[in-house]
Amino acid sequence: MNGLDARTQEQQPALAAPAFELHDLTKQFGSVTALDRVTVSVPPRSVVGLIGRNGSGKTTLLRHLVGLLLPTRGTCRTLGTPSDRLGSAELSRIGVVNQETRFIDWMTVEEHIRYVASFYPVWDQGLETRLLKELELDRRARVGPLSPGNVQKLAVILAVGHHPDLLLLDEPVSALDPISRAAMLRFLLELLQEGDRTIVISSHVLTDIEKMVDHVICLHQGKLRISAGFDELRERYCEWMVTSKAGLLPVYFPERYVVGHQGNSFQAVVSVRDAGEKLSEFRERYQAEVAIRPLNLERLFPLLLEEKV
Amino acid sequence: MNPAALPRLLRRPLFLLWLLVGTSTVLFLATFDFNFHGYRGNAVNVLMSLHPSSGRDSALHVLRYLSLCTPAVMGFLIGQTVQELYHTSFAWSLPGLRRSIAGQVALVGAVLAVLVVLGYRALGGSGNPVALAALALVWFLLGTGVEGSMLQLRLSATGLSSLAALVVAGVFVDPVYAWVTGHPWPGAAAALLLAAGILWWEYGTEAARRRPGIPTLPLLSTLSGSAKERYRREIRAHASGPGTPWTESLAGARTATWVRADAYESFGYRRGGGARVLWGTSALTVFFVGLFAFQSGLEVAGGRAEGLRFALATFLQTPVSGGGGHTPPYLLLGWFLGTVLWAYLATPTSLRLQSLPYPLSRSELAGVAYRSGLHYGIRFCLAAGVLFGAGTAILFLLGFRTGSLTALPGFVRALAVAFILVPFPLAFRDTGRLHSCSGRASNRIGLISVGSILATAGLVAVATRWLPAGLGHSGPLVEALVLAALIAASQLGYRRWLQGYFRKADLAC
Numbered sequence: 028m029n030g031l032d033a034r035t036q037e038q039q040p041a042l043a044a045p046a047f048e049l050h051d052l053t054k055q056f057g058s059v060t061a062l063d064r065v066t067v068s069v070p071p072r073s074v075v076g077l078i079g080r081n082g083s084g085k086t087t088l089l090r091h092l093v094g095l096l097l098p099t100r101g102t103c104r105t106l107g108t109p110s111d112r113l114g115s116a117e118l119s120r121i122g123v124v125n126q127e128t129r130f131i132d133w134m135t136v137e138e139h140i141r142y143v144a145s146f147y148p149v150w151d152q153g154l155e156t157r158l159l160k161e162l163e164l165d166r167r168a169r170v171g172p173l174s175p176g177n178v179q180k181l182a183v184i185l186a187v188g189h190h191p192d193l194l195l196l197d198e199p200v201s202a203l204d205p206i207s208r209a210a211m212l213r214f215l216l217e218l219l220q221e222g223d224r225t226i227v228i229s230s231h232v233l234t235d236i237e238k239m240v241d242h243v244i245c246l247h248q249g250k251l252r253i254s255a256g257f258d259e260l261r262e263r264y265c266e267w268m269v270t271s272k273a274g275l276l277p278v279y280f281p282e283r284y285v286v287g288h289q290g291n292s293f294q295a296v297v298s299v300r301d302a303g304e305k306l307s308e309f310r311e312r313y314q315a316e317v318a319i320r321p322l323n324l325e326r327l328f329p330l331l332l333e334e335k336v
Numbered sequence: 337m338n339p340a341a342l343p344r345l346l347r348r349p350l351f352l353l354w355l356l357v358g359t360s361t362v363l364f365l366a367t368f369d370f371n372f373h374g375y376r377g378n379a380v381n382v383l384m385s386l387h388p389s390s391g392r393d394s395a396l397h398v399l400r401y402l403s404l405c406t407p408a409v410m411g412f413l414i415g416q417t418v419q420e421l422y423h424t425s426f427a428w429s430l431p432g433l434r435r436s437i438a439g440q441v442a443l444v445g446a447v448l449a450v451l452v453v454l455g456y457r458a459l460g461g462s463g464n465p466v467a468l469a470a471l472a473l474v475w476f477l478l479g480t481g482v483e484g485s486m487l488q489l490r491l492s493a494t495g496l497s498s499l500a501a502l503v504v505a506g507v508f509v510d511p512v513y514a515w516v517t518g519h520p521w522p523g524a525a526a527a528l529l530l531a532a533g534i535l536w537w538e539y540g541t542e543a544a545r546r547r548p549g550i551p552t553l554p555l556l557s558t559l560s561g562s563a564k565e566r567y568r569r570e571i572r573a574h575a576s577g578p579g580t581p582w583t584e585s586l587a588g589a590r591t592a593t594w595v596r597a598d599a600y601e602s603f604g605y606r607r608g609g610g611a612r613v614l615w616g617t618s619a620l621t622v623f624f625v626g627l628f629a630f631q632s633g634l635e636v637a638g639g640r641a642e643g644l645r646f647a648l649a650t651f652l653q654t655p656v657s658g659g660g661g662h663t664p665p666y667l668l669l670g671w672f673l674g675t676v677l678w679a680y681l682a683t684p685t686s687l688r689l690q691s692l693p694y695p696l697s698r699s700e701l702a703g704v705a706y707r708s709g710l711h712y713g714i715r716f717c718l719a720a721g722v723l724f725g726a727g728t729a730i731l732f733l734l735g736f737r738t739g740s741l742t743a744l745p746g747f748v749r750a751l752a753v754a755f756i757l758v759p760f761p762l763a764f765r766d767t768g769r770l771h772s773c774s775g776r777a778s779n780r781i782g783l784i785s786v787g788s789i790l791a792t793a794g795l796v797a798v799a800t801r802w803l804p805a806g807l808g809h810s811g812p813l814v815e816a817l818v819l820a821a822l823i824a825a826s827q828l829g830y831r832r833w834l835q836g837y838f839r840k841a842d843l844a845c
Binding site: 090093094095096097111112113114115118119121122123125128129130131134137138141142143145146147148185186 | 581582583584585586587588597600601688689690691692693694695696697698700839840841842843844
């Protein structure tokens with residue numbers, strides 16, 4: 028059954044609203060503040076990288092988006108609806124891959140897919156078959172004994188089979204072997220080509236997700252460090268490969284736009300923020316050659332953690 | 337294991353709460369036992385005003401009963417805590433853990449046994465202190481084994497050992513104490529040998545080899561999501577079998593369809609798993625009810641041979657309105673235990689909100705939870721009805737016809753009372769779900785649970801004493817109306833509670 032054409036036209040206008048909006052969202056578990064006054068708005072058709080260290084609040088944020096958790100203070104709207112009032116119509120447009128998933132262990136993979144497929148008005152069996160083949164997942168296998176990696180593959184298939192408008196992926200490739208991970212990433216990149224959905228990917232493997240994301244949300248200790256377009260971040264942050272032409276480079280660069288550096292007296296790699304116009308001044312001051320290198324997400328991440336809110 | 341490990345395990349706030357419940361249970365059991373012997377007055381008062389000439393037998397009986405119940409209940413509570421650690425998979429590889437646990441359990445048991453004997457003798461009990469202490473140690477160790485016994489019970493019929501031994505000891509408490517008092521040194525030797533055997537059986541290497549990885553459901557952790565989830569997985573593994581997979585569409589489905597889906601997820605509704613769980617636990621419920629009824633029969637009949645027949649007859653005849661005047665409290669307690677057991681252990685239904693993407697709003701989830709509870713409540717009562725009906729028929733065929741054909745109204749009354757009680761354990765279960773989302777809320781949840789248990793005990797007391805008395809002269813129509821009103825009230829209250837819960841609670845950890 029490929030009932031995608033059956034998707035109602037009424038769903039389309041909702042896509043114009045932000046995919047999700049958090050306003051002053053605070054979540055407390057007893058005395059622990061998991062999210063602290065987070066305000067974020069993500070436009071539709073974005074691919075968002077949700078990054079942060081362990082315990083920074085990423086999973087808590089994702090669970091607010093599907094209404095499993097309720098804010099202690101503030102608001103959360105998903106697909107234009109307050110998340111505590113998400114109903115069948117909205118939830119049918121969301122796909123989720125949880126970080127830790129316990130599926131129904133007595134079912135086979137096939138039975139499990141059929142069961143979850145029954146939740147939705149449309150289900151793409153062609154996509155299901157293709158993914159099962161590419162990810163080498165046996166339909167007849169029981170879910171209980173599946174390895175964590177295979178459970179993750181099943182989770183992805185269950186999350187995308189109904190072509191959701193909003194796909195939330197919490198560590199979707201963390202348990203996969205390198206070959207499966209590559210296949211999964213290829214597939215996720217393909218999903219992006221469809222271009223009509225919002226994807227939120229939370230992952231620690233930043234090199235994987237940076238190929239996909241166009242927006243980055245960085246959380247640290249429950250607080251929002253930054254929410255910005257990835258291109259904008261790459262413009263704001265970069266690395267200068269500094270080579271001394273005469274004299275020695277200093278041990279410490281006092282410029283405010285320098286946010287990190289490493290190297291020796293002759294060569295240094297300097298991380299800078301908002302420093303585009305300062306380049307010639309820097310060259311002159313230190314009598315150095317400077318080559319500009321864009322930062323990848325892995326190098327960017329520690330700098331974002333130090334970003335002042 | 338650190339020598340302070342056991343005290344540290346026992347220092348949890350929940351343990352203290354359960355300790356209170358345990359103490360109440362001892363008094364409750366003693367009082368009921370006392371009442372069943374037909375003695376007038378209050379068991380505690382008798383204890384406090386022992387007199388050499390009057391009431392000597394009844395006081396001794398209460399003393400013996402208390403000296404059995406106290407170490408057994410304490411053992412049960414400590415066993416809960418210890419077994420929770422003992423059955424984890426890592427316990428097997430921790431050096432010296434098993435020996436250390438066994439040693440510390442024995443030490444605690446010995447200290448408790450000494451205290452029990454001191455109390456026993458201070459209140460006028462007599463007998464060789466060594467023999468009495470050895471006996472108390474046996475009760476304590478049997479108590480610690482109840483959790484493991486329940487675990488085995490789920491896997492095979494051999495698991496009744498500790499539980500059955502305690503029940504038998506409870507029934508024959510007077511002869512046991514009389515024999516030990518009359519033969520102190522053989523009695524002490526036999527008791528110590530038994531204690532060593534229990535210790536080896538429960539905490540020896542073979543027991544540990546047999547049990548690691550097998551999930552336990554310690555009472556102390558019934559509110560722990562992980563322990564419950566492990567147990568549920570085991571139930572599902574047992575319940576699954578060949579059959580038809582799910583074929584209905586759930587897109588925009590009605591609540592009733594989701595209730596069926598819930599059952600399908602939980603134990604393979606269409607695969608025989610549902611029937612197995614339903615009938616298995618109904619049988620367990622019958623066992624519990626029968627146990628109490630049997631004991632009451634023996635007690636009332638003074639241990640005579642017709643005790644069993646008396647118990648069955650009175651049970652079938654007068655479950656609520658108390659024609660015999662003796663069985664209702666035990667029967668209601670039995671019903672209640674059965675329903676608690678059923679709700680906690682046998683109906684692991686609840687949608688997997690953290691794992692599966694149900695397209696259901698919070699109010700729809702509340703509706704599914706309520707309907708699911710209602711559905712299983714009805715099935716539980718029907719299953720129990722069929723089982724007891726079969727019992728009635730067998731009795732009738734065996735020629736024991738006193739009241740067996742006129743038992744129907746009382747029997748229906750019993751089912752109605754069970755149906756009134758069903759929402760309470762279901763509420764406990766849902767409270768557990770709340771707890772599973774936040775381990776930080778354990779104290780609060782513990783208090784809620786204890787409060788709920790006390791409230792339920794109050795309800796049982798009302799249903800036991802006042803309801804039958806009030807309805808005794810009113811006729812069947814009024815009685816039916818009152819029972820219907822009580823059922824409606826408990827169902828409505830439960831539904832409201834669920835709606836509030838799903839509106840406000842976090843549904844994930």
